[in-house]
Structure formats: C-alpha cells, structure tokens
Amino acid sequence: MVKVEVKDLRKNFGTLEVLKKIDLEVNEGEVICIIGPSGSGKSTMLRCINALEKATSGTIIVDGNEITDEKGDINLYRRNIGMVFQQFNLFPHKSVLQNITMAPVSLKVETKQEAEATARKLLKSVGMLDKIDAFPHQLSGGQQQRVAIARALAMQPDVMLFDEPTSALDPEMVGEVLNVMKQLAFDGMTMIVVTHEMGFAREVADRVIFIDDGYIVEQGPPDQLFNNPQNERTINFLNMVL
Amino acid sequence: MGFFELFMQSLPRLVQGIWITLQATLISLLVGTVLGIIFGLFSVSKVGFLRGLNRVYVDIIRGTPLIVQAFFIYFGIPNLTGIRFESFTAGTITLTLNAGAYIAEIVRGGIQAVNVGQMEAARSLGMPRRMAMRKVILPQAVRTMIPALINQFIITLKDSSILSVIGMPELTQKGKLIIANNFRSAEIWMIVGAMYFIVIMVLTQVSKVIERNLEYGKS
Ligand SMILES: Nc1ncnc2c1ncn2[C@@H]1O[C@H](COP(=O)(O)OP(=O)(O)O)[C@@H](O)[C@H]1O
Ligand SMILES: [Mg+2]
Numbered sequence: 150m151v152k153v154e155v156k157d158l159r160k161n162f163g164t165l166e167v168l169k170k171i172d173l174e175v176n177e178g179e180v181i182c183i184i185g186p187s188g189s190g191k192s193t194m195l196r197c198i199n200a201l202e203k204a205t206s207g208t209i210i211v212d213g214n215e216i217t218d219e220k221g222d223i224n225l226y227r228r229n230i231g232m233v234f235q236q237f238n239l240f241p242h243k244s245v246l247q248n249i250t251m252a253p254v255s256l257k258v259e260t261k262q263e264a265e266a267t268a269r270k271l272l273k274s275v276g277m278l279d280k281i282d283a284f285p286h287q288l289s290g291g292q293q294q295r296v297a298i299a300r301a302l303a304m305q306p307d308v309m310l311f312d313e314p315t316s317a318l319d320p321e322m323v324g325e326v327l328n329v330m331k332q333l334a335f336d337g338m339t340m341i342v343v344t345h346e347m348g349f350a351r352e353v354a355d356r357v358i359f360i361d362d363g364y365i366v367e368q369g370p371p372d373q374l375f376n377n378p379q380n381e382r383t384i385n386f387l388n389m390v391l
Numbered sequence: 392m393g394f395f396e397l398f399m400q401s402l403p404r405l406v407q408g409i410w411i412t413l414q415a416t417l418i419s420l421l422v423g424t425v426l427g428i429i430f431g432l433f434s435v436s437k438v439g440f441l442r443g444l445n446r447v448y449v450d451i452i453r454g455t456p457l458i459v460q461a462f463f464i465y466f467g468i469p470n471l472t473g474i475r476f477e478s479f480t481a482g483t484i485t486l487t488l489n490a491g492a493y494i495a496e497i498v499r500g501g502i503q504a505v506n507v508g509q510m511e512a513a514r515s516l517g518m519p520r521r522m523a524m525r526k527v528i529l530p531q532a533v534r535t536m537i538p539a540l541i542n543q544f545i546i547t548l549k550d551s552s553i554l555s556v557i558g559m560p561e562l563t564q565k566g567k568l569i570i571a572n573n574f575r576s577a578e579i580w581m582i583v584g585a586m587y588f589i590v591i592m593v594l595t596q597v598s599k600v601i602e603r604n605l606e607y608g609k610s
Contacts, residue, residue: 224518228517234512252513252518
C-alpha cells in the first residue's frame, strides 16, 4: 500500500527553483534514505511533505490525505506525520515528559493519564525513561534527539520524516540515535530519512534516493546505488562522501 | 527653617505625589501590557491589516514627543470633542499609550527571538498556529521579555514626571508647588530626586532577582 505519494512536486523560493520535478512513492513500512549534496533540496522536499513549506505546484498525498489541498485540514493531517529535526527543537521550557505529552493532551488525542502512560512507554523504548523529569538543557544532544523521536511518536504517526537527525551530534552520540531509528524501522514504521550516514542507509534503507539540483537523479536498493551507481553525478557524489 | 524641618514639612505632600506617580505608572503598565501583547501579536500576524495597524500605532507614539501627546490628549481632545479629562486621567492615558507601543515592540522582539524551529516542531505535531503561539512561543518569549519590561517600568515611571506640564499632581508637580511657596528649590529637587531614585533602585533589585530565577528548570 502506498503511504506517501509525491507527484510532480515543484518548489520555488522567489526566483530560485529548488525542487524541479519530484515524483516519489513510498510504500507502507518502507524506509527511504535521501542523500545528496548540501543545498540540493533534500530538506525542502521533506518539509513539503508535512507542509512546513508550501509546494509551488504538484500533489502530495500521505495516507490518503492530500497535503497540498488548500481546503484540507493540515493540522489534522500533520498528526499522522512525525518529524525529527537536525536541531532537535525540544521545548526548552518543558520537561521531557511535558515535551512528549503536550501535543496529544492539548489536541485532546489522549487524556493526561493516557498521554503520560504512552510517554513512559516511548521513553522506555528510546532508553530515556530515567530522564523523564529532566529539562532539555540538562541532556546531551543524543539524549535530546531520542526524546524528540519519542515526542514525534507520541502522536502515533504512520509516517516519520527525519531531516539529518544526527548531523548536529558529537560523533560518539550518533550511534545511540541511529539505533533507535533502526529499531523503529524494524518495527515497521514508514520512514523518510535525509542523512549523510551512508552506513545507516546501506544497512537499514529499502531504497536510497540521490537528489541533486532539485531532481531525483537516481534511486534504488542500497546495494545497487552504492556499489553500482549508473549516473555520473551519483558516482561523483559517492566518491566524495564514501 | 532647617533641612530636617523642611523635609518633614514637605514629606506628606511628596508622599502623596509619589503615590500618584506609582498609581499612574502601575495602571499604565498593566493596561499597556495588555495593549502591548495585543499589538505585539498583531505585529507577527499573518494578516497584513493587523500588522499595518500595529505599525501605525507604534510609529505615531515613537515618532512624537510624550509632552506633545499629553498636550493633545489634555487640551486637544476637549477642544475637538468637548470631552474633558482630569489631568490624572489624561496623563495616565498618555502614559498607557506610550507604554503600550513600546511594550508591543518588546513583545514582537521577544517572539522573534524564539527560534523558528520551535514553531515548526509544534506545528509538525499538528498543533494549530494559535495553540503553538500560546503553549510554545509565548512562554519562551516572556522570559526574554522580562528584563526589557522592567526597564520599561523604570522608563514609564520617569516619564510620568513630564505629566506635571498638564498639572497631574504626581511627584514632580508636588515638588514644583512646594517650591513655588518656599523657594527652596535645591533641597526640594534633591528630595524629589532621591525619592525617584529609591523607587527605581528597589525595582532594579527586584528585576535582578527575577532575572536570576529565569533559567529553565528553576521555575
Ligand atoms: N526559506 C528559504 N528561503 C529561500 N531559500 C531557501 C529557503 N530554504 C531553503 N532555501 C534554499 O533552497 C535550496 C535548498 O535548500 P535545502 O532544501 O535546505 O537543501 P538541503 O537540505 O539539500 O541542504 C538552497 O539553495 C537554500 O539556500
Ligand atoms: Mg538540509
């Protein structure tokens, strides 16, 4: 079953064409890794999927909801699409527990008791239960990112978007976050991950997509894309990063 | 008459004066904060008309001297409409409009100082813009705003002395009246100055305590 469908997506910032023609289908439970040079439009594409950026044209459908439909209830659609940011973006004035329960409780998806039980379960699964009452500034980057993943999962999304979730981390903390993501993939989550972690892409991705200059240049299973890239630009990029 | 005798004799009237000063300042700040929050939110609104409204208000207040605003409200408006205010009312309205405009700028600055990632994180969870504003942005903005708000408190307190020009019976006006009777201007202005100074020092200390308690996790 197709979970995410992107058709002829284009995005301009003023006169700058950032996404030129993006077509993409992501199946349920599929893990997609998006790689490509800096400034090629990876974040923009991801942010169009939950409408943090408004698509200039094209259609995006997530789990049957047309994100690009102006008349649709985007706040409702977004509940179903979790997002994890490079800079974590935890709420600094709230404890770990409150960070996770704020949205489900405020949006009346769960009662406070239910949300707290869910939060505990999620914190346990990301290994952060012992920090439930800590504030974000008391946590390391890796810990903050794991809490941010738990926060996104608390809305029980069907799709998770990750925008370079380990790029702001010290090297020794990258592993703990990737492990949480691996577990999530293993549990069947549909994931779209923008990343520079080629090891992760190789091991976890069902499909790797190489984006350059606003186009999907090449895509395929990790084995094929990493070991036998066809396009010259893919080859050049991989030579630089591998 | 010695200094001590002069001091004791004028003190009751000066205390009345500073009481009026504090009343006008407090009312102006309270109402001004409400105005400031409303117009500050206007300034970051998606609606162009509201942003424009804020711009006009803030520009008019910032672009004209307080004394001219006070004259306009106390003398101009009665002349125009026949509605006459007492000097205290006219003075407090002037101070309120002033504080409101400056606080609107403080609120705008506070909101804009919050990292855009905060709004995006809240929105990505499905929270509508208003809810995200209320639960995520404003609580963080308020923390950065508090030092500026206390500073505005001090500015408004000092600005209230200008309202003696329309005869508002605040501390400076009381000082003027006492000097008009006894011509002891050096001593009286010194006492008046000391009274402002003490109130402002107390406020400054309070603000330091508040600022120290603003770190996340402490409150
Ligand atoms: N809000 C914006 N306004 C203007 N230009 C932007 C904005 N966001 C991104 N861009 C530009 O779009 C291009 C693609 O950015 P981005 O999607 O962040 O690339 P990537 O994530 O692949 O590094 C870059 O040239 C960037 O400068
Ligand atoms: Mg990016």
